[in-house]
Amino acid sequence: xxxxxxxxxxxxxxxxxxxxxxxxxxxxxxxxxxxxxxxxxxxxxxxxxxxxxxxxxxxxxxxxxxxxxxxxxxxxxxxxxxxxxxxxxxxxxxxxxxxxxxxxxxxxxxxxxxxxxxxxxxxxxxxxxxxxxxxxxxxxxxxxxxxxxxxxxxxxxxxxxxxxxxxxxxxxxxxxxxxxxxxxxxxxxxxxxxxxxxxxxxxxxxxxxxxxxxxxxxxxxxxxxxxxxxxxxxxxxxxxxxxxxxxxxxxxxxxxxxxxxxxxxxxxxxxxxxxxxxxxxxxxxxxxxxxxxxxxxxxxxxxxxxxxxxxxxxxxxxxxxxxxxxxxxxxxxxxxxxxxxxxxxxxxxxxxxxxxxxxxxxxxxxxxxxxxxxxxxxxxxxxxxxxxxxxxxxxxxxxxxxxxxx
Numbered sequence: 001x002x003x004x005x006x007x008x009x010x011x012x013x014x015x016x017x018x019x020x021x022x023x024x025x026x027x028x029x030x031x032x033x034x035x036x037x038x039x040x041x042x043x044x045x046x047x048x049x050x051x052x053x054x055x056x057x058x059x060x061x062x063x064x065x066x067x068x069x070x071x072x073x074x075x076x077x078x079x080x081x082x083x084x085x086x087x088x089x090x091x092x093x094x095x096x097x098x099x100x101x102x103x104x105x106x107x108x109x110x111x112x113x114x115x116x117x118x119x120x121x122x123x124x125x126x127x128x129x130x131x132x133x134x135x136x137x138x139x140x141x142x143x144x145x146x147x148x149x150x151x152x153x154x155x156x157x158x159x160x161x162x163x164x165x166x167x168x169x170x171x172x173x174x175x176x177x178x179x180x181x182x183x184x185x186x187x188x189x190x191x192x193x194x195x196x197x198x199x200x201x202x203x204x205x206x207x208x209x210x211x212x213x214x215x216x217x218x219x220x221x222x223x224x225x226x227x228x229x230x231x232x233x234x235x236x237x238x239x240x241x242x243x244x245x246x247x248x249x250x251x252x253x254x255x256x257x258x259x260x261x262x263x264x265x266x267x268x269x270x271x272x273x274x275x276x277x278x279x280x281x282x283x284x285x286x287x288x289x290x291x292x293x294x295x296x297x298x299x300x301x302x303x304x305x306x307x308x309x310x311x312x313x314x315x316x317x318x319x320x321x322x323x324x325x326x327x328x329x330x331x332x333x334x335x336x337x338x339x340x341x342x343x344x345x346x347x348x349x350x351x352x353x354x355x356x357x358x359x360x361x362x363x364x365x366x367x368x369x370x371x372x373x374x375x376x377x378x379x380x381x382x383x384x385x386x387x388x389x390x391x392x393x394x395x396x397x398x399x400x401x402x403x404x405x406x
Contacts, residue, residue, distance in 0.1 A: 006031040006058070006112040007143055010103050010129065012041070013048030015170050015179070016118030019159050020145050021055045022166050024116060027150050028143065031058040032116075035106045037099040038062055039069045040184025040242065055168055059110065063102045066184060070241035073098050073320075074185050078284055079229040079339075080332045081305065082312040087262050088274075089281045090315050091186025096128035097320035103129075104136045114141035121146045124267050128318035135321040156192070178205070184245050186258075186278040197263055197273045208249060208277045212256030212350025219348035220255055221355070222248070224287040226343070229336030231284055245280045252279025255347035267317040283352050287343035290354040294364040295339050304335045 007024055011017045011034040024032050034052035038045050045062065052060045073094045084090055103115055115133055119125035126144065133140050145151045153159045163170045178192035187207055193199055203211060225233035232238055234247050252258050258279035266272050292301065307328055314325050341359025345352055367377045397403050 004028060004030050004113040004141060004143065006033060006110065007114045007116050008033045008035050008103055008107045008110065008112045009057075010099060010115070010117040011036050011048065011052055011057075011060075012118070012181075013044060013051050014118070014181075015156065015159055015163070016120075018051060018055065018168050018170055019153060019162055020116065020118050021052065021057060022168065023145060023151070023153070023162075024143065025056055027148075030113075032056070033058060033106060033110050033112055034060045035103055036060065036062045037102050038064045038066060039095050039099065040066050040246070041182040044182065051169065055166075061106050061110070063106070065098055065102055066242040067240060069095060069098050070184055070245050074245065074281070075230050075241060076329060076332070077311075077315060078231075078281075078288055079336050080311045080329065081285070081289065081308045082315055083285070083308065084312040084316045085262075085264055087260055088264055088276070088312075088316075089186065089260075089278045089285065090312060091183065091276060091278055091281065092181050092188050093124070093128065093316045093318075094185065094320075095183045096125055096318065097132045100129045100132035101136060104133055104140070107137065107140070114143050116143040116145065119144075119146065122266075122268060122270065123272075124316065124318065127267055128320075131318040132321060182207075184242060184249070185281050186276050189275040190272065194273055194275060201261065201275050205275070206259065206277060208253045209259055209279055210254060210256050212259070215256040215349045216254070219346050220251055221344060221346055222251055222283070223342055223344050224248075224284070225341075226288060226291045227340050229288065229292075229339040231288070245284070248280030248283045250279075251347060252283050252352070253277075256350040257347050257352050258282040259350065283345055283347070286352050286354055287345050288339075290343035290345075290357040291341040291359060292339050294357055294362045295341055295359045296335070297363070300335050304332065307331065 007030050009017060009021055009024065009032050011021065021032050021034060024030055034057035036045060036048055049060050049062065077090055077094050082090060084093070107115055117126070117129045119129060130142060133142070153162055160170060178194050179190050181188045189201065189205060194201065223235050224231055231244055234244055239247060258277055258281065260276045260278065263271050263273045311325070311328050311332070314320070314322060319325055338361060340361065341357060343354060344356030346355045365377070367374055
């Protein structure tokens with residue numbers, strides 16, 4: 001990519017991108033625009049700006065994407081109940097398409113020739129970044145250091161030595177070399193000492209959640225209002241999307257909610273151990289499900305739940321802007337039209353429990369479901385024919401001698 005003059009680097013100030021900014025300059029003699037996507041990484045943004053300037057970036061551009069991130073990416077994934085492999089709430093995965101979208105916008109705004117990122121050739125992020133860039137700008141040029149023949153910083157130790165040589169401050173040490181990624185939805189920890197799946201994370205690693213064993217002895221109650229599947233208020237106070245998630249992060253974190261330690265299957269084929277903190281997201285997923293339970297038709301919910309793993313897989317694998325994703329999300333939006341109501345959640349020592357749910361247009365009818373007198377709302381004799389008709393094929397199978405005795 002020697003013909004590139006200006007490159008937009010997706011820059012976080014972490015180990016990889018701190019090194020890559022200088023490496024791009026030295027290797028290809030290009031101007032590097034450090035693009036910082038603010039998706040809620042908090043106090044990391046300010047130091048990253050200064051570090052990028054000090055490392056030689058020709059320009060530093062920060063895009064505040066917090067509201068768009070939560071509104072247009074986190075909440076749609078929530079409405080879809082998208083959970084990867086039954087556990088992972090997609091905190092990193094769902095952030096990559098909006099970061100790459102902003103990167104293409106910066107490419108156009110600055111007249112740059114190419115884009116770059118710090119994702120390795122072993123991970124999922126390389127796919128997510130590049131698939132999004134190609135979908136939005138088909139002819140985009142890519143300089144990918146970890147897959148570049150000139151790249152020889154193949155270990156974290158070599159990268160830290162490079163940083164020391166060039167006077168680049170880095171956020172990891174040889175004692176704690178795990179990688180972190182943070183946004184409004186979660187913090188992830190990978191690599192280093194965590195690559196041993198038997199190794200318990202150190203207590204001081206966690207940044208947003210207290211140890212559940214040290215959480216308050218009294219539970220915290222919180223009410224969350226939803227409109228058409230989208231959270232809009234906490235304890236009766238309407239909040240903008242990013243403020244709502246931040247509020248729940250505080251409540252969940254204070255009660256030790258949202259820690260997950262898992263081994264997941266990466267898109268490229270290998271298994272990877274990751275530790276995550278997703279306090280607000282954990283509360284939202286449980287609360288959303290609670291409101292759905294009284295507002296969503298049974299068969300619609302069944303169809304949505306069958307689609308949820310596929311949607312999660314598409315998000316995880318980097319296909320946010322694929323046509324099948326558009327089609328599936330259209331169904332999700334339709335399925336959520338009546339999901340309006342309130343969930344009451346109890347947070348206690350790492351647990352998030354539903355203790356109440358209500359909706360103006362609820363499908364739950366206490367007069368029908370009651371064990372007491374229902375005043376004719378339900379005729380129990382109807383169950384006789386219902387059961388006999390559903391058992392008909394089982395009886396015929398037995399009669400034909402096809403039934404295998406247990």
